[in-house]
Amino acid sequence: MTDGPTRDAFLPVAAQPSVDTLVAYAQEAEELGYDRAWIPETWGRDAVTTLTAIAERTDSIGIGTSIANVYSRSPALIGQTAATLQEVSEGRLRVGLGPSGPAVVEGWHGADYDRPLRRTRETIDIARLVLSGERVEYDGDIFQLSGLRLRCDPPDTLPGIDAAGMGPKSVELAGRFADGWHALMLTREGLRDRLADLKRGADLGDRSVSDLRVTLSLPCIALDDRERARQLARNHLAFYVGAMGTFYREALERQGYEDEAVEIASEWANGDHEASMAAVSDELLDDLGIAGTPAECRERYAEWEAIDGVDAVSVSVPRGADPDEISATMRALAPE
Template sequence: MSEADYHVHLPVAAQDSVQDFVDMAVRAEELGYEAVWLPETWGRDAVTIMTSIAHATDDVLIGSSIMNVYSRSPALLAQTAATLDEVSDGRFRLGIGPSGPAVIEGWHGIDFGNPLRRTREYVDIVKKVLRGDELDYEGEYFNLSGFRLRCEAPDPAPRVDVAAMGPKAVELAGRFGDGWHAILFTPDAMADRIEDFERGTELGDNDRGEQDVTLSLTCCALEDGERARHLTAQHAAFYVGAMGTYYRDSLARQGYEDEAHDVAAKWMNGDRDAAIDVFSDDMLDDFTAAGTPERAREELAKFAEVDGVDNVSIGFPRAASPAEIDATLEAFAPE
């Protein structure tokens, strides 16, 4: 296998309880995973869960992947990061990004506007707050002055990673962030986007050795390999068909334009099975690692070996049961 570290991307779908997320994080720590990342969508809030995980674990890094740059102000997001860093004894990592218009407008009721500029301003402001600087900031979205973090600033400050999909957004992550979080990319597309990220690194005069590229990969490894692949195809079809245009456009940029539009059309017309069937074996293998444990590990290696990928974060299909999640965690556990 490659030198990429293995992380865990906790389930995006709601679980039965907060304790389920905590138990998965504890299990990940026991199996030797370096970090656990938690998304925040329209289920339980991520902050409460990450606090619970911090209290239940000792060594595993804990991060948000992602918290959006709309539902909390940048100052509040920085306060939250500082507090989570304290309760986790310095193990917290902040991952932020724009999410997408489906969630931001449909759930939060906020105009999506210019996500690139907004993300840039969030990164700038959050970093200032976490350094303990007094806020003196004039931007397109935020004009702030007169305050600094009332408690002692964390030292070192938590890193601020940026989630991005398009070339300019990935370049922004390299230029202003401490890392990039990627999702739903083929190995070839990851290599192309890493070039964008590293161009941003140069523009920002940053040290690439101090930045991380983390790929969140949907994985499922079961003795029933067909079940694993069906769950994974179902998950991918949901993202392309139900989550607005972001994922559809990303697939189109990666050479799957016809398939992306076909999935979206079938999903929106209510023909979910047909949308899932669009994901051929080759297409599924291009975006995920699924099947029997042996096959899934072989597929994972293609992503982990991409030059410039520092971490692969093992994610799970939305409909996977706790037992199927645990089996997948075991199958990919670091050696």
């Protein structure tokens, strides 16, 4: 862990005008002093091509996937890709992996959402073997590989491989097998509970939790128009709970918001998105992120950074924000 949390930029998950737009966000984040630019991968632009463009047109900011799912690429290809991105970025890569969910894996990629935790573990194992440059010999429950090694030179510095997770078992897996954990959709108290799961996983793997990096993706929108900021945050939360499978709803239920989670998901499923957004209370909104004026967002951001065990807090702007609102939020919450 670092001496104090770094401040990262989580590039927008929603569609943007162009790859150049995403590169411009990363360049702005670099100028503002953010430590790393993370990019998600859903059903828009792929993360690898976009990160390559960012790496070529920035100088110092770290880059990373948050997250690349473990179904749409083979574990060996993930290892090859990590080696290549580490070369292109001159050592600035960190890899975030996870199973995503059925909406993406089955609905977009046409793959069976089978054994997500086991697949994540084996993917981490194999990607590490590929990155080592040694011959890959692996006899897993899902993958059996033998006979080949990376054809190019392996990276001088191996990129860290983090696992994403919201539930106890997935976070335990991160602690036991990955180099770090990507946290999301968590209240401060929920985050502390999952940090206990991370430590349990580290103990099971005979590792020190202090050697693992914890990155929190925190929904943030800081605008002079406070009501606009909070409406964007409500829309973002309702979409994820209502449209992206059961994982986000279950995460809220575990954290004491069962009735609201069910209502948000039910209204969205019924096609009443306005009612779904209205079901997001102010309390829930403020428990899961920060939305409001720049001054109040800066104050509340510091509360999240103060949580013991968190190494980086990513400024993650809601999906409906336009480019000016994204830039305004990054500027408002830039490292001092």
